[in-house]
Amino acid sequence: MEVVEGSYAVAHAVKCCRPHVISAYPITPQTHIVENLAQFVADGELECEFVPVDSEHSAMSVALGASAVGARAYSASTSQGLALMWEVLYNVSGMRLPVVMTAVNRALSAPLSIWNDQQDTVGARDSGWIQIYVEDIQEAHDALIQAYRIAESREVMLPAMICMDGFILTHTYEPVVLAEQEETDDFLPPYDPEYYLTVERPLSFGCFAEPDKFMEFRYMQHEAMERARFKIKEVADEFERAFGRYYGDLIQGYNLDGAQIVLVTFGSIIGTMKEIVKHEKDVGILKIRSYRPFPVKEVREALKDARVVAVVEKDFSAGFEGALFSDVKAALYNHVSDLKLLGFVLGLGGRDIPPEDISKIIERSRVVMDQGLKEEWEFIGLRGEIL
Amino acid sequence: MGVYRFEGGDTVKNLFVSGHRACAGCGMAIAVKLILEAAGEDVIVVSPTGCLEIVSSPYPETSWRVPWIHSLFENAASVASGIEAGLKALGRKHEAKVLAIAGDGATADIGMGPLSGMFERGHDITYICYDNEAYMNTGVQRSSMTPPGASATTSPAGKVSFGEIHPKKDLASIAVAHGVGYVATASVGYGLDLMRKVRRAIDHDGPSFIHLHTSCCTGWRHPSSKTIEISRLAVLTGLWPLYEVVDGEITDVKRLPKRLPVEDYLKTQGRFSHLFRMEGGEEIIRRIQAIADANAERFGLDLEG
Ligand SMILES: Cc1ncc(C[n+]2csc(CCOP(=O)(O)OP(=O)(O)O)c2C)c(N)n1
Ligand code: SF4
Ligand SMILES: [Mg+2]
Numbered sequence: 001m002e003v004v005e006g007s008y009a010v011a012h013a014v015k016c017c018r019p020h021v022i023s024a025y026p027i028t029p030q031t032h033i034v035e036n037l038a039q040f041v042a043d044g045e046l047e048c049e050f051v052p053v054d055s056e057h058s059a060m061s062v063a064l065g066a067s068a069v070g071a072r073a074y075s076a077s078t079s080q081g082l083a084l085m086w087e088v089l090y091n092v093s094g095m096r097l098p099v100v101m102t103a104v105n106r107a108l109s110a111p112l113s114i115w116n117d118q119q120d121t122v123g124a125r126d127s128g129w130i131q132i133y134v135e136d137i138q139e140a141h142d143a144l145i146q147a148y149r150i151a152e153s154r155e156v157m158l159p160a161m162i163c164m165d166g167f168i169l170t171h172t173y174e175p176v177v178l179a180e181q182e183e184t185d186d187f188l189p190p191y192d193p194e195y196y197l198t199v200e201r202p203l204s205f206g207c208f209a210e211p212d213k214f215m216e217f218r219y220m221q222h223e224a225m226e227r228a229r230f231k232i233k234e235v236a237d238e239f240e241r242a243f244g245r246y247y248g249d250l251i252q253g254y255n256l257d258g259a260q261i262v263l264v265t266f267g268s269i270i271g272t273m274k275e276i277v278k279h280e281k282d283v284g285i286l287k288i289r290s291y292r293p294f295p296v297k298e299v300r301e302a303l304k305d306a307r308v309v310a311v312v313e314k315d316f317s318a319g320f321e322g323a324l325f326s327d328v329k330a331a332l333y334n335h336v337s338d339l340k341l342l343g344f345v346l347g348l349g350g351r352d353i354p355p356e357d358i359s360k361i362i363e364r365s366r367v368v369m370d371q372g373l374k375e376e377w378e379f380i381g382l383r384g385e386i387l
Numbered sequence: 388m389g390v391y392r393f394e395g396g397d398t399v400k401n402l403f404v405s406g407h408r409a410c411a412g413c414g415m416a417i418a419v420k421l422i423l424e425a426a427g428e429d430v431i432v433v434s435p436t437g438c439l440e441i442v443s444s445p446y447p448e449t450s451w452r453v454p455w456i457h458s459l460f461e462n463a464a465s466v467a468s469g470i471e472a473g474l475k476a477l478g479r480k481h482e483a484k485v486l487a488i489a490g491d492g493a494t495a496d497i498g499m500g501p502l503s504g505m506f507e508r509g510h511d512i513t514y515i516c517y518d519n520e521a522y523m524n525t526g527v528q529r530s531s532m533t534p535p536g537a538s539a540t541t542s543p544a545g546k547v548s549f550g551e552i553h554p555k556k557d558l559a560s561i562a563v564a565h566g567v568g569y570v571a572t573a574s575v576g577y578g579l580d581l582m583r584k585v586r587r588a589i590d591h592d593g594p595s596f597i598h599l600h601t602s603c604c605t606g607w608r609h610p611s612s613k614t615i616e617i618s619r620l621a622v623l624t625g626l627w628p629l630y631e632v633v634d635g636e637i638t639d640v641k642r643l644p645k646r647l648p649v650e651d652y653l654k655t656q657g658r659f660s661h662l663f664r665m666e667g668g669e670e671i672i673r674r675i676q677a678i679a680d681a682n683a684e685r686f687g688l689d690l691e692g
Contacts, residue, residue: 020476021469049472053465054504061462061501065469068456069431071476073469091458197431197454197470199483204449206440206457213446 001177006137006169007032009176010076010102013144015046016184017100020071023051023062027081028114029166030104034076056081060088060099067097068205070196072148075099078166079106082120086127092159093128093221095206098151098191102144103131103161104170105267105314107349115350116166117314118267122291122323128221130160130228131291133266137174139247140164142239145184149235152191155227163291165268167350179243187242225293232290250295252287253302259284261365262303264328265312266291269353273312276358283362288324296331303332308340308365312358314347321345321377340368343377357381399424400452407450409442412611414601414618415517416442418575419488422515425582426589428453430486431474433467435498436460437490438524438603439517454483461497463489464505464514471510484513484589491518491532495556506565506594513588513595516558519603527606531556534626535678536671537658539606544661549671554678562596563632569595570632575602576618580629580641587631600627608657620652625679628686642690646683649676 004012010033014022022041024034040046049066053059056077063073077085082103092099103121107113121131130150134140140162147160164170195203209217233249240246254274256262260282263273270287277283286302288295303309309332311325320326325343332339344361347353357380368374402423409416415438423430432455434440440457443450458466467487474480494502494516505512521539522528529539529551538550562570569591573581581599588595602618604611621627622641626649629641650672653659662668683689 021472023469023472047476049476051468051472051508053468053508054500057462058465058468058501058504061458061465062469062472064458064462065433065456065466065471066473066476067469068466069470069473069477069479071469071473073473087459088462095458197456198479199429199431199454202428202452202454204444204451204455207444207446207449208441208457209446 001175003173003175004178005032005171005173006140006164007171008036009137009141009178010144010164011036011040012178013141014074015040016179016181017074017145017148017188018072019048019074021049021051021063021066021073022075023053023059023066023073024075024077025053025056025059025081027056027078029106029170030076030078030081030102032170033102033104056084057088060085060092063099064088064092064095064097067092067099068095068197070191070193070198072191073099074101076102076104078104079108079120082124083108086124089124089127089129094217096157096221096224097159098148098157099159100144100147100151101159101161102140103163104166105163106166113349116168117348117350118163119315119348121161121163122315124161125292125323128158129292130158130225131163132160132289133163133291134169135247135268135270135287137169137172138176138245140169141176141179142243142245142247145179145188146235146239148188150228150231153231154194156224156231158221158224158228163267168268177245183242187239229293248287248289250290250293251298251302252289253284254287255284256286256302258282260307260369261362262286262306262309263312263361264288264309264324266324267314269312269314269347272353272355273358276355276362280362294327294331299328299331300335303339304336306339308342308369310342310344310361310365312344312346312361314345316345325377340373341376342368344380345377346380351381353381400428402428402452403443404450404452406448407443408445409438410605410611412604412614414575414603414614415439415519417614418517418581418599418601421578421582422488422585423453425585426484426486429483430589431456431470431483433463433470433485433487435463435489435493436524437493438519439488439490441524460493462501463487463493464498464501467512467514468505468508468510471512485511486589487512487514489514489516490523491516491520492522492530495531495558503565506562506567509593511593513585513597515585515597515599517599517601519601519606521603521606523603523606536653536662536675538661539658544665549662549665549668550658558598559596559632563635567594567596568634572598572600572627572629574600574618574622574627574629576615576622577629584631606658609655613655617652617655620647620655623647624649624652625683625688626652626675628682628688630686637686640686640688643688644690646679646689649679
């Protein structure tokens with residue numbers, strides 16, 4: 001075990017995956033990841049084409065071209081950079097290219113903020129990428145290695161983003177078990193695509209589809225996502241056998257046995273929650289690890305005995321509510337009755353989330369358990385004096 | 388796959404086959420066929436969104452008999468960069484050369500940044516901009532390459548407008564300013580010259596750039612039988628000089644025994660017809676003539692005088 005910065009751990013995992021092409025554009029707080037990778041290349045520790053491009057749009061386009069020619073491609077971005085990639089994200093998934101990226105979570109401007117929330121990747125929810133949210137640095141490192149196995153498997157062939165909270169995970173130091181090259185090679189076979197650009201067999205990629213053909217492409221993407229559910233589970237199990245570490249499959253529960261109140265969330269906030277929940281007998285946590293594909297059945301099963309569910313998240317859809325809250329409600333509707341659901345939006349733009357905020361959420365949930373539902377969702381930690 | 392002969396007796400394969408949906412007489416479609424004849428089978432082609440992509444790739448059909456990819460409108464240079472980097476990293480660099488064939492809008496407007504990046508990073512890619520002088524695929528809207536005096540749907544001629552007023556970007560000079568080692572202009576009107584330049588560009592190590600004039604009968608409004616003739620007139624009037632720039636030096640200028648007046652070119656196309664109808668049109672034509680004269684001066688086009 002070594003004490004390293006989160007970004008270093010991710011870069012190390014990327015290196016062990018032996019990508020052929022890395023292309024990225026710097027943006028805080030993703031920078032340390034790509035700087036570390038550039039240094040690996042400069043020191044001869046990583047043999048790959050590192051393409052320092054003119055924008056994130058180009059970064060993802062380079063990854064797209066590389067993947068289409070049969071190379072393993074990697075990129076990383078966050079916030080404004082991820083937003084600038086938007087168009088290419090859909091294009092990569094539509095062409096079924098298994099690019100893997102680390103999506104560092106940061107707020108979107110305006111107002112400008114370099115700090116963490118999850119609005120950026122939640123906005124990319126529908127882009128056809130597998131989205132896995134990680135809880136700590138070790139998981140960010142491990143999930144990256146898993147991501148290539150999942151994305152490149154012939155049954156799936158979809159791009160995957162590993163979402164990690166900016167600064168909280170990228171810029172902090174923790175003891176991490178860094179993967180060995182050999183064990184990674186044993187776990188992750190070389191990328192072996194069925195279709196790629198080659199003069200041996202000239203194929204056309206990226207044709208346009210008339211209305212009588214388009215829907216089928218989308219449906220096939222959906223089917224691949226459905227298969228990804230099983231692949232994510234399978235790869236998590238195999239990873240545990242190979243590396244001895246496990247973070248759940250599509251979800252992971254803590255203290256769920258006998259829990260009357262369950263906090264549902266994703267990302268690094270789970271660390272804080274665990275500390276609080278330790279002292280509460282009837283409160284559990286449900287971590288959404290895979291946001292797409294969404295763990296519909298798993299969520300139903302995990303929440304079927306709860307009385308109040310509080311969905312906690314660092315994103316929201318102006319004019320409605322938090323996105324995860326909507327999704328959890330949608331998964332439960334028609335299936336679990338007698339359950340009260342509450343949504344909480346907090347930590348936007350890097351607002352600190354002190355333990356008291358979590359305690360407050362648990363308090364609110366208890367009130368609902370006793371007195372019934374009044375407000376469905378609310379912001380936590382708003383400063384009234386500057387409103 | 389059609390196999391046929393062209394001048395010189397060599398047998399060449401047709402790598403851009405019929406059945407595509409380009410308008411009859413489309414200069415770009417003729418040019419692409421010639422480009423691939425010159426390039427041969429060992430290329431991977433990237434095309435951005437635009438007429439070329441749309442007419443050639445309605446799923447499940449394709450006109451491309453070489454590996455081909457379309458991604459988006461602005462990223463052909465970046466996708467090509469990724470392909471070239473991927474080939475290198477996979478040890479397959481010898482397998483194919485990378486060729487981007489992109490419209491003027493995709494190149495000079497929305498894709499300028501990616502193209503600049505591709506040049507600057509020195510990828511071994513041949514980038515050909517087929518310039519039909521507007522966004523044809525979306526209905527003849529102006530681009531930064533629409534010439535002054537032309538009417539386009541977003542710079543239309545009207546009671547108080549002569550249409551487009553801004554000069555074209557000098558794309559070749561932009562490429563040269565990046566230190567691109569092989570830069571050329573070409574025209575679909577001069578097919579063999581185009582093919583020779585494509586070959587030279589592909590054989591050049593590192594980025595190369597060809598700015599290719601391709602008439603569009605639909606957008607320029609001329610009969611589909613006049614494509615080659617009108618493309619040649621652009622050259623013969625001095626509005627589209629043909630030259631190569633090798634390592635920054637202008638070489639191989641196509642000189643003109645007797646340069647024609649620009650009217651000879653302008654009057655063949657509906658997009659300029661208002662210049663001959665509207666009061667004050669002569670002044671615009673005079674300014675267009677001045678552009679041709681400046682080209683003649685700069686490139687030494689005139690054989691006499
Ligand atoms: C980001 C984006 N903006 C706009 C468009 C719409 N669009 C598609 S093709 C095109 C014009 C293409 O012009 P050009 O590159 O000159 O090629 P041409 O069609 O003239 O051959 C436009 C505006 C798009 N596809 N993507
Ligand atoms: S609109 Fe013009 S460029 Fe497009 S296919 Fe027709 S002739 Fe060719
Ligand atoms: Mg055009």
